[in-house]
Amino acid sequence: MSDQKTIVLKIKRxxxxxxxxxWEEFEIPYRPAMNVISCLMEIRKNPVTRDxxxxxxxxxxxxxxxxxxxxxxxxxxxxxxxSCATLVDNLTQPISLEPMSKFPTIKDLAVDRSxxxxxxxxxxxxxxxxxxxxxxxxxxxxxxxxxxxxxFARCMTCGSCLEACPQVSEHSNFxxxxxxxxxxxxxxxxxxxxxxxERLEAISxxxxxxxxxxxxxxxxxxxxxxxLTEAIAEMNRDVTLYKFKQFFRGK
Amino acid sequence: xxxxxxxxxxxxxxxxxxxxxxxxxxxxxxxxxxPIGFFLIQHLIANSYALRGAGAYNTVIRxxxxxxxxxxxxxxxxxxxxxxxxxxxxxxxxxxxSNLTRYSYGxxxxxxxxxxxxxxxxxYIGYHIWNTSLQKYFLLWQGNxxxxxxxxxxxxxxxxxxxxxxxxxxxxxxxxxFHFTNGFWxxxxxxxxxxxxxSQRLNQYGCWGLFFIFAGMGIxxxxxxxxxxxxxxxxxxxxAAGMVR
Ligand code: SF4
Ligand code: FES
Numbered sequence: 001m002s003d004q005k006t007i008v009l010k011i012k013r014x015x016x017x018x019x020x021x022x023w024e025e026f027e028i029p030y031r032p033a034m035n036v037i038s039c040l041m042e043i044r045k046n047p048v049t050r051d052x053x054x055x056x057x058x059x060x061x062x063x064x065x066x067x068x069x070x071x072x073x074x075x076x077x078x079x080x081x082x083s084c085a086t087l088v089d090n091l092t093q094p095i096s097l098e099p100m101s102k103f104p105t106i107k108d109l110a111v112d113r114s115x116x117x118x119x120x121x122x123x124x125x126x127x128x129x130x131x132x133x134x135x136x137x138x139x140x141x142x143x144x145x146x147x148x149x150x151x152f153a154r155c156m157t158c159g160s161c162l163e164a165c166p167q168v169s170e171h172s173n174f175x176x177x178x179x180x181x182x183x184x185x186x187x188x189x190x191x192x193x194x195x196x197x198e199r200l201e202a203i204s205x206x207x208x209x210x211x212x213x214x215x216x217x218x219x220x221x222x223x224x225x226x227x228l229t230e231a232i233a234e235m236n237r238d239v240t241l242y243k244f245k246q247f248f249r250g251k
Numbered sequence: 252x253x254x255x256x257x258x259x260x261x262x263x264x265x266x267x268x269x270x271x272x273x274x275x276x277x278x279x280x281x282x283x284x285x286p287i288g289f290f291l292i293q294h295l296i297a298n299s300y301a302l303r304g305a306g307a308y309n310t311v312i313r314x315x316x317x318x319x320x321x322x323x324x325x326x327x328x329x330x331x332x333x334x335x336x337x338x339x340x341x342x343x344x345x346x347x348x349s350n351l352t353r354y355s356y357g358x359x360x361x362x363x364x365x366x367x368x369x370x371x372x373x374x375y376i377g378y379h380i381w382n383t384s385l386q387k388y389f390l391l392w393q394g395n396x397x398x399x400x401x402x403x404x405x406x407x408x409x410x411x412x413x414x415x416x417x418x419x420x421x422x423x424x425x426x427x428x429f430h431f432t433n434g435f436w437x438x439x440x441x442x443x444x445x446x447x448x449x450s451q452r453l454n455q456y457g458c459w460g461l462f463f464i465f466a467g468m469g470i471x472x473x474x475x476x477x478x479x480x481x482x483x484x485x486x487x488x489x490x491a492a493g494m495v496r
Contacts, residue, residue, distance in 0.1 A: 022284055078353050167360060169348040206272035213347055214437050215362035217354045219448075237443020243273060 005030035007048070007239035008094040009039055011058050017104045023144025025050040025094065026056075036083035036097065037062055040109075058097075058186055060109035067223060074099055074109050080163040082223055088171040116157050119179040123202045127192045139190040152185035152231065154224040161228060164168075167211050175203060177218035177228040184231035187238070200235070200242045209235045217243045279339040282440045283434045286328045287336055293430055295465055302473045305404035312402055325384070337373045346368065361433055368430040375423030382410070401410075404476075405483070411473055412480035422468035432462040 006027050014021040026040045027050045036062075039248045044057040060083065063069040067085040074083050075098040077091055088095065103111035129135055141149070155178055160249040162168045162176040203209045209232060218228045297315065299445045318324060344366040351363055379492045383402045390397075411417050438456045439445040 006405050010328035024410050049276070164350070165336075166347045166350050166359070169346075172346050172348075204273050206276075208273070210273055210276040210441075213343070214440055215356075215364055217356060221355070227448065229440075230448055231441045231449070233443050233446040233451070235371075235443075236441050237446065239273070239275070240442060247409075 005087055006041055007034070010094050010096045011043075011108070011110045012096070012098040013058060013106050014099070014211055016107060018025040024055060026027045030088075032089075034086065034088045036074075036086045036091075036095070037065065037072060039088060039095075040083070040097075043221070059107040059110060061111075069157055070156035070223075071158055073158040073162070073163075074111075075101070080160045080221055082158065082160075088136075100159055102163050102165075102168050103159060111159075113159050114155065116159060116162070116176070116178060119175050120157070120182060121197050122175070123179050123183050123186075124195065125179070125182040125186055127189055129191065129235060132186070141190060145188060149185055149188050151224075151226055152181045155181055155185075155226055156224065158223065160221040160223060164217040164221035166215050166217065167213045171205040173209065174209050174210075176224075177212075177232065178202070179229050180209050180212075180235050181226055184236055196238075197242060202238050204243060205233060209239055212236075258419050267361065277441075279336055279343070280438055282332045283431070284438055286332050288431050288435065290329055291427065292321060292465065295428075295469050295472075299468050299472045301404065301407070301476050306406075307450050308404040312404075333376060337369070340366075340369050341373070352462070354468045360439075361402040361436075365430065365437065368433075371422065371426035373421065373428050377427060378419065379423060404479075408433045408480035411477035412484050417473065417477050419475050421470060424473070428462055428466040428469065432465070434460045435461070 007029070007030050009026045011024050012021055013024055026043045026048075027040060036182050039058055040058060047055050047057040049055055061071040062084060063071045065072075067082050067086045070082065072083040075081075075096075076086055077096055078102060079192060083097070097109060097136075099105045099109045100113045103115065106112050106183060113192065120156065129138075137210070157178060158179070161178050165174070165176060167174045168176055180203060183203055187199055189197045212232050214229075216229050219226075222228060262340050282314075297311050298308075300311045314323070347366070349359075349366070351359055386401055411420070436451075436454055440451060440455055445451045
């Protein structure tokens, strides 16, 4: 495999959130149609840096390997994306790999996205159907509404939208576009709509939908093409109406 | 879990409605349109009377200056809203983290420009208020018999003849009008008036249209003033009463 094409990767490494970050360069043989994860797997087989130093294998997260779980999300050449679905041929070399910057680093490229899951709990991203008796079948949903809802149901909590959002940073606790899209999803369900106000309340604080600055990066970054900006505008309307109602109702 | 929403509801209520960040944020957004945006449009239209010459312009100044309770109106409808809008806006700006280098999308540029133009507008408005309104009160306080001279057609025209002052005005007008028209686009999303991506895009075209109309109007007025001011400087006319055209 001499004088053959190679792939050069620069990986940002870090033992944990507190430790200093450093870069390591790797060079691996080129094979057609490789994606970023296959490069990482290649490095893992024999973790030696480009200048011949033996090192530990870089850590990253992955699961489905087909762009549906979101766990492999990282920055590739500075931009957020799914490393299992990003082809080396579409990236300029050397390819830099970094963990997402808006979440605490667990190790190397793996980050802790628990904040997103906590937010899903906060907005009650479920349809309450448990009762002490059989609630019977739910109402039917018009096909058009179902199709619209499905768009939002594809969210995989990957965090790309938060990563790309200028309003999400260390000094802001903005809940982020993904959770707002989920409020839109569960509030549009006929049964979910019964607890609509609880979800609107959850996004009506300083960290809620009002923190959106309309940079609209989220909708560009989302690998699932979820119409996040439409959900944000719609939730803006709903939260405002809810607040007005709450004010004049006096409770 | 401490994140369940009923608890959140309790805390919001316990703190009282005045502590509701939502209210203050909405107030920031609303104040940009009313009264500030309305005032801006009115102000640009009033100033465009400069195009009709000194007589018309000075009449407009007299009409506004002679409004009953003018000082109260100025403070309640102009100064307080602008001050609130600026201070809250600067706080919002500090809280964001622009990432243009990584994601140089059109709307992300607008996000940045909205903040940049707001900060330019803040300084410009400070300069502008000093130059006009406050100077009038300053002269009044000094016992000057004709405090209105600070904002007459003649005074404005002579000020505009100074290139530095003129260019500050140009930059200021562009920044303020951009902040308003792009802010209107934001407002429509923030209040859920434009929800679909298509409506937001169409609104964007409309807002650019408004930008060119109002910025053009403002700049045209001051270009006219500057031309007269330079003519007056040349002919050394310095009567405070008005200008021979
Ligand atoms: S909305 Fe899109 S970008 Fe955001 S977490 Fe869900 S899938 Fe990822
Ligand atoms: S591994 Fe599941 S999205 Fe990449």
